[in-house]
Amino acid sequence: MDWQAIWLSLRLAAATTLILLAAALPIAYWLAFSPRRWKFLVQAVVALPLVLPPTVLGFYVLLAIGPRSPVGALYARLTGGILPFSFQGLLLASVLYSLPFMTQPAAAAFAAVDRKLLEASWCLGISRAETFRRVTIPLALPGIVTGAVLSFAHTMGEFGVVLMVGGNISGATRTVSISIYDQVQRLEYAAAAETSVFLLAISFSVLALTYALQRRFWSLWPMS
Amino acid sequence: MAHELTCWLRKRLPSGFELDAGLRVPLAESPVTVLFGPSGAGKTTLLRMIAGLERPDAGEIRFREEVWYDPTRAVNLAPQQRRAGFLFQDYALFPHLTVEQNVLYAARRGKGRELLAAFGVEEWAGRKPRALSGGQQQRVALARALAAEPALLLLDEPLSALDAAARARTRHDLRRLLLSGAAPAILVTHDRLEAMTLGDWMAVMVDGTIRQTGPVRDVFRRPADAQVAESVGMENVLPAEIVGQEDGLAIVQVETARLQCAFPPAPRGPVWACIRAEDVTLTRDAAQPSSARNRLPGRVKSVTPEGPLARVELDCGFPLVAMITARSAAEMTLREGEPICAVVKATAVHLVGG
Numbered sequence: 287m288d289w290q291a292i293w294l295s296l297r298l299a300a301a302t303t304l305i306l307l308a309a310a311l312p313i314a315y316w317l318a319f320s321p322r323r324w325k326f327l328v329q330a331v332v333a334l335p336l337v338l339p340p341t342v343l344g345f346y347v348l349l350a351i352g353p354r355s356p357v358g359a360l361y362a363r364l365t366g367g368i369l370p371f372s373f374q375g376l377l378l379a380s381v382l383y384s385l386p387f388m389t390q391p392a393a394a395a396f397a398a399v400d401r402k403l404l405e406a407s408w409c410l411g412i413s414r415a416e417t418f419r420r421v422t423i424p425l426a427l428p429g430i431v432t433g434a435v436l437s438f439a440h441t442m443g444e445f446g447v448v449l450m451v452g453g454n455i456s457g458a459t460r461t462v463s464i465s466i467y468d469q470v471q472r473l474e475y476a477a478a479a480e481t482s483v484f485l486l487a488i489s490f491s492v493l494a495l496t497y498a499l500q501r502r503f504w505s506l507w508p509m510s
Numbered sequence: 511m512a513h514e515l516t517c518w519l520r521k522r523l524p525s526g527f528e529l530d531a532g533l534r535v536p537l538a539e540s541p542v543t544v545l546f547g548p549s550g551a552g553k554t555t556l557l558r559m560i561a562g563l564e565r566p567d568a569g570e571i572r573f574r575e576e577v578w579y580d581p582t583r584a585v586n587l588a589p590q591q592r593r594a595g596f597l598f599q600d601y602a603l604f605p606h607l608t609v610e611q612n613v614l615y616a617a618r619r620g621k622g623r624e625l626l627a628a629f630g631v632e633e634w635a636g637r638k639p640r641a642l643s644g645g646q647q648q649r650v651a652l653a654r655a656l657a658a659e660p661a662l663l664l665l666d667e668p669l670s671a672l673d674a675a676a677r678a679r680t681r682h683d684l685r686r687l688l689l690s691g692a693a694p695a696i697l698v699t700h701d702r703l704e705a706m707t708l709g710d711w712m713a714v715m716v717d718g719t720i721r722q723t724g725p726v727r728d729v730f731r732r733p734a735d736a737q738v739a740e741s742v743g744m745e746n747v748l749p750a751e752i753v754g755q756e757d758g759l760a761i762v763q764v765e766t767a768r769l770q771c772a773f774p775p776a777p778r779g780p781v782w783a784c785i786r787a788e789d790v791t792l793t794r795d796a797a798q799p800s801s802a803r804n805r806l807p808g809r810v811k812s813v814t815p816e817g818p819l820a821r822v823e824l825d826c827g828f829p830l831v832a833m834i835t836a837r838s839a840a841e842m843t844l845r846e847g848e849p850i851c852a853v854v855k856a857t858a859v860h861l862v863g864g
Binding site for chain 2: 400402403405406407408409410411412413420421424425
């Protein structure tokens with residue numbers, strides 16, 4: 287089994303999930319509570335990776351982070367490296383690719399929190415930020431956990447975006463799905479089967495564990 | 511000036527409902543003010559605007575020396591800055607926190623522990639709110655609000671989520687608990703019994719405007735107009751005409767009947783004669799001597815039991831409702847269509863300008 291690729295995918299998935307937890311929750315909060323009329327446009331943009339072919343998304347990300355683009359130029363000036371075909375570039379692409387998987391469950395969970403509870407907290411003199419931390423997040427936790435698990439699992443299995451942005455550099459961008467593809471190309475079916483079963487087992491376990499935990503969450507906090 | 515809440519607020523709701531209410535509450539004289547009115551009068555919206563949860567279209571809110579809302583000076587304090595504790599209809603306890611954590615949520619210094627004990631909620635401290643009854647939840651919510659030491663307490667229909675038995679019990683407690691808190695309270699209700707038992711001062715709201723303010727007893731005794739009379743539960747609001755004076759009493763014509771009444775507002779002209787159903791006595795013997803000035807022969811239209819009381823609808827040439835005890839109704843064996851005599855004292859007929 288290609289342990290290096292598996293380790294790389296796990297690292298990529300974990301890093302992507304952590305970044306999304308920090309970046310997607312404010313977006314989800316805004317989507318859930320903003321009264322803006324053009325909110326639907328942002329919703330559509332966030333959901334794009336759900337329907338866009340990964341190659342198309344990868345293509346645009348590649349253009350956007352290339353050394354001649356502003357983002358790529360800035361990155362080169364700050365770090366001296368380049369983003370395309372690097373782990374960092376791959377991470378950026380993965381974050382964009384999994385954005386809806388984190389944002390949508392979290393936004394739904396935020397919207398489901400009874401607004402009166404937030405108002406009650408505000409009237410008790412607790413600031414909006416503090417209320418978010420002490421009321422909204424705990425009550426929306428099942429949704430946030432769902433989003434994190436989906437983002438993690440989605441990143442573990444991503445293929446098209448990796449191919450476009452990361453290429454196939456062992457130890458830097460060769461993820462587990464690319465590794466399986468390589469094995470099949472080389473007609474190493476046994477190795478491919480081994481890796482695939484491993485990935486299937488991980489995905490299933492993580493999802494089963496999440497849903498089991500959620501059942502406990504919901505039974506603890508039934509939101510009538 | 512110093513101890514007042516004054517506001518005048520205008521707001522148009524998406525439904526087209528227009529609220530245009532002016533209110534002055536003398537906080538020093540009135541520990542508990544009742545904002546009273548029928549459902550849909552805009553009471554809750556007004557309360558939410560005072561709390562800062564809803565933004566008015568125009569107006570002004572002043573609390574003591576503080577300006578809470580004044581768009582001409584670009585002032586609109588956030589709910590956190592107003593520190594007006596708000597008790598929601600369904601109490602809005604945090605479901606993921608225990609009773610103790612709820613009360614201590616925004617408690618200042620030792621205030622939370624003190625209130626846990628004072629409100630008798632200590633024994634449920636470790637429970638989640640959903641394991642409590644409605645009455646218990648209300649206590650916890652009140653303790654939570656008071657623990658934050660609010661400058662003003664706002665209560666939106668605090669008893670409406672309770673069943674009838676719990677409501678009667680809690681009503682009594684609530685008044686005591688409200689007086690024990692240092693903050694003056696404004697309480698929204700559409701229940702006249704709640705208004706009479708909980709409030710010191712009241713403001714009557716009808717169709718988005720404040721129609722009358724004053725001490726609770728005065729408002730109930732002397733409603734300012736027919737709509738207020740109807741909303742404070744004067745069952746009998748009758749179109750009448752002052753036709754004369756006699757021994758200092760006014761004579762009013764209601765349909766075919768003539769009533770004598772004290773305290774006329776105007777010498778002549780159209781008025782509303784308001785008679786509370788409790789003030790109508792029934793007798794079979796129209797000739798029996800009595801001090802009451804008005805004896806109105808009529809017929810029983812219907813008898814409806816309402817708990818310990820019975821509501822008797824009469825036809826005395828005009829519709830008249832009497833509230834008598836169920837026991838009297840049984841003893842008199844009132845039957846539909848029977849002739850009966852309604853007796854009303856002159857002082858029980860309250861006239862308001864048409």
